[in-house]
Amino acid sequence: METRNTPPSTSIAMMRANSLASLAQSEMEALILSGALKPGDRLGEAEMAERLGVSRGPVREAFRALEEQGLVRIEKNRGVFVRQVTIAEADETYAVRAVLEGLAGQTLALRASQHEHGTLQTFLASMKEAASKRSMKEYADLNVRFHQFIVDASGNGKLKEIYDGIIMTLTMYRNTTLVRGNSLEVSLMEHSRIVNAICSGDPVEARQAMIDHVESSQRRMHATQDD
Amino acid sequence: METRNTPPSTSIAMMRANSLASLAQSEMEALILSGALKPGDRLGEAEMAERLGVSRGPVREAFRALEEQGLVRIEKNRGVFVRQVTIAEADETYAVRAVLEGLAGQTLALRASQHEHGTLQTFLASMKEAASKRSMKEYADLNVRFHQFIVDASGNGKLKEIYDGIIMTLTMYRNTTLVRGNSLEVSLMEHSRIVNAICSGDPVEARQAMIDHVESSQRRMHATQDD
DNA sequence: ATGTTGCATGTTGTTGACAATCTGGAAAAT
DNA sequence: ATTTTCCAGATTGTCAACAACATGCAACAT
Structure with missing residues (x-):
């Protein structure tokens, strides 16, 4: 009885929860989102099967899941391709992202709890520091985590699930165009306004600050694109 | 050259575009959304393969896609189950639905074009007629199509794609609880407010009318549930 | 009587083989 | 020279067989 309630080791838990197909899915998802596999690249079944060390069956299953996630496009009898995200789709995605x-x-x-207020302020301070050091990479990482934190902390699981899909689409768009990072100063000012609104318990201002920030981010996307 | 531009017949086009796996996916999706397969039902590979007249491979592929769509839950080595949507998830979904x-x-x-204004007015008139006849089934059908029309006509494909997923989740919730139809009169009044706002070109009022209507629909869901 | 172990059965997960399809290049026709 | 046809090879789609796993029941131990 007691042994039943002991948490299983990580590897046993992993074996229990994952088939070769689901592991293949995760591997390919990571390859696509990291940019190792580019939009438009063709993924051959035999090639991926050999690369991942499994047979074609689990690879095919993984392709079905990846297609439904919006990461690949299956063309019958011709192959599977990393999906390309157009600027039009990116714009549509930004409109949805703003309201979410x-x-x-x-x-x-x-x-938000006092603890969460503290976390927001900590994010803001870290971003200020990264900005003053002109560390684009560090700022970008903090930026992503800051947004994720707000969505997570809202407590709406469905919102988070859809938001993750949206960020994935925008990540793929960036992989398509090699868009570079945002303007630090403007972004930081907008983050500050967001944190202030949330910490002062003003939902109307918080909503508007988030929307304005996303729209500003969308405009910056276009500015980079038109270079 | 001319033969190349001739539209292929429907059956040829269908064969080109669909594998057995994708057809199996569509079939099972329809079975689930229609309620023929209930939340919690177990879908056996061999059983579905026999039912659909294919081998297990395409069924397995379809299961992967259906899982990613949120329609089923795969438990390794144990089977595939139609996913159950809780009231908590339904509430979260309504919050997202409202903003979308x-x-x-x-x-x-x-x-909106004048033509679209006309379509909205036509929907309103048809719903009034269905309400006066107390035809719940007809009203419900018009209701769904009215909402879909607005989302389609907004012209944002990403919004439509996400919205479709949300409606699917709420459909599955309804299949879980056998929730019955809405209050006709209140719904009709709210639809009227929406049409007026859109047709008068007032985005602020249109947005608020849509949000209020969805929230009202959510409250009616709870009222039915607490019976 | 209760708890544990072992086994048979049914089902899932994976692999390999075969059929079907597509593409590119060579050969034939114009 | 250009266009059309044919074919070989590579790849995808499906099926069937085998291995792995989970569950339920009977037998055994306490």
């Missing part, structure tokens, strides 16, 4: 982040912001403004 | 329909409403208020 607005919902996250206003929800969190109403429910 | 709000976006659709405000977007359409800014861009």
Whole structure:
């Protein structure tokens, strides 16, 4: 009885939860999102099977899942391709992202604990420091985590699930175009406004600050694109 | 050259575009959304393969896709189950639905053509007629199509794609609980407010009317549930 | 009587083989 | 020279066989 309640070791838990197909899915997802596999690249079954050390069956299953995730496009009898995200799709995605982040912001403004206020302030301070050091990489990492934190802390699992899909689409768009990072100063100012609104418990201002920030990010995307 | 530009017959086009796996996916999706397969039901590979007249391979592939769509839950070595949607998930979904329909409403208020205005008015008239006949089934059908029309006409494909997933989740929730239809009169009044806002080109009012309507629908869901 | 072990059965996960399809290059026709 | 046809090779789609796993029941031990 007691042994039943002992947490299984990590490797046993992993074996229990994952088939070769689901592991293949995770591997290829990581390859696509990291940019190792580029939009438009063709993924051959035999090639991926050999690369991942499995047979073609699990690779085929993984392809079906990846297609439904929006990461690849299956063309019958011709192969599987990493999906390309157009600027039009990116724009549509930003419009949706704005209202979802607005919902996250206003929800969190109403429910954030003192501890979460502290976390937001810590993010802000870290981003200020990264900005002063002109460390683009560090700032970008903090930026992603800051947004994720707000969505997570809103407590709406469905919102988070959809938001993750949206970030994935925008990541693929960036992989398509090799878009470079954002303007630090403007982004930092906008983050500051967001944190202030949430920490002062103002849902209307929090929502608007999130929306304005996403729209500003979208405009910066276009500015980079038109270089 | 001319034969190349001739539209292929429907069956040829279908064969070109669909593998057995994708057809199996569509079949099972329809079975689940129609309620023929209930939340919690177990889908055996051999059983579905026999039922659909294919081998297990395409069924397995279809299961991977269905899982990613959120329609089923795969438990390794144990089987595949139609996913059950809890009321908590339904509530989260409604919160997201409200802001997405709000976006659709405000977007359409800014861009609707006269023709689309006419379509909205036609929907309203048809719903009034169905309500006066107390035809719940007809009203429900019009209701779904009215909402879909607004989202489609907003012109944002990403919004539509996400919205479709949300409607699917709420459909599965309804299949879980056998929730019955909504209150006709309130719904009709709210639809009327939406149509007026869109047709008068008022994005702020259109957005708010959509949000209020979805929230009202959510409250009615709870009222039915607490019976 | 209760708890544990072992085994048979049914099902899932994976692999390999075969059929079907597509593509590119060579040969034939114009 | 250009266009059309044919074919070989590579790849995808499906099927069937085998290995692995989970579950339920009977037998055994306490």
